[in-house]
Amino acid sequence: MIREIITYPNKLLRTKSEDVVKFDSELHTLLDDMYDTMIASSGVGLAAIQVAVPLNVLIINLVNEDDIQDKADLIEVINPVITHKDGVQINQEGCLSIPGYYEDIKRAQHIVVEFYNRYGEKQTKEYEDFLAVAWQHEMEHLSGHVFIENLSFIKRQKFEKEWKAKQKAKR
Numbered sequence: 631m632i633r634e635i636i637t638y639p640n641k642l643l644r645t646k647s648e649d650v651v652k653f654d655s656e657l658h659t660l661l662d663d664m665y666d667t668m669i670a671s672s673g674v675g676l677a678a679i680q681v682a683v684p685l686n687v688l689i690i691n692l693v694n695e696d697d698i699q700d701k702a703d704l705i706e707v708i709n710p711v712i713t714h715k716d717g718v719q720i721n722q723e724g725c726l727s728i729p730g731y732y733e734d735i736k737r738a739q740h741i742v743v744e745f746y747n748r749y750g751e752k753q754t755k756e757y758e759d760f761l762a763v764a765w766q767h768e769m770e771h772l773s774g775h776v777f778i779e780n781l782s783f784i785k786r787q788k789f790e791k792e793w794k795a796k797q798k799a800k801r
């Protein structure tokens with residue numbers, strides 16, 4: 631089922647999400663709904679807080695080398711912890727909670743993460759390049775941050791001005 635995505639500056643996005651304790655059918659329904667919602671909005675990553683659920687749950691489904699967003703590449707992530715990160719990369723990022731705004735953001739090049747899948751099985755994986763970017767972007771949502779908080783003061787001011795103008799135009 632498609633759920634509503636909350637958008638900036640909704641204060642709920644600043645919530646620190648809690649760890650999942652029960653790997654039950656309710657969690658599975660949340661994961662399935664997050665997938666439907668992400669796909670319906672042309673997203674490649676989504677954190678549970680973006681559908682107003684303050685749990686440490688996120689999903690990532692990047693497009694593959696043939697430019698296909700294959701569900702086989704879907705990663706479902708519960709209670710993630712980054713145990714190591716190194717290197718630097720800069721990529722343009724966007725967020726379904728800040729629609730229509732894209733900005734270059736600096737992230738670690740390589741990360742090692744521990745997390746659980748939907749059955750409560752612990753995984754340790756490492757990621758680099760664009761996949762590492764998606765992970766870091768989504769994990770920031772779990773601690774109540776959105777990607778524009780990484781912008782320089784000047785760029786953030788530019789964003790706030792543009793965002794206000796866009797909200798006014800919508801009324």
Ligand SMILES: CC(=O)Oc1ccc(/C=C/C(=O)NCCc2ccccc2)cc1OC(C)=O
Binds near residue numbers: 673675723726728729
């Ligand atoms: C107008 C509008 O909503 O633009 C969009 C903005 C962002 C997005 C999706 C963003 C997204 O999935 N971000 C996941 C996190 C991420 C960021 C950078 C790299 C990897 C992963 C989709 C949009 O909608 C369309 C139709 O393109």
Ligand SMILES: [Co+2]
Binds near residue numbers: 726
């Ligand atoms: Co986002």
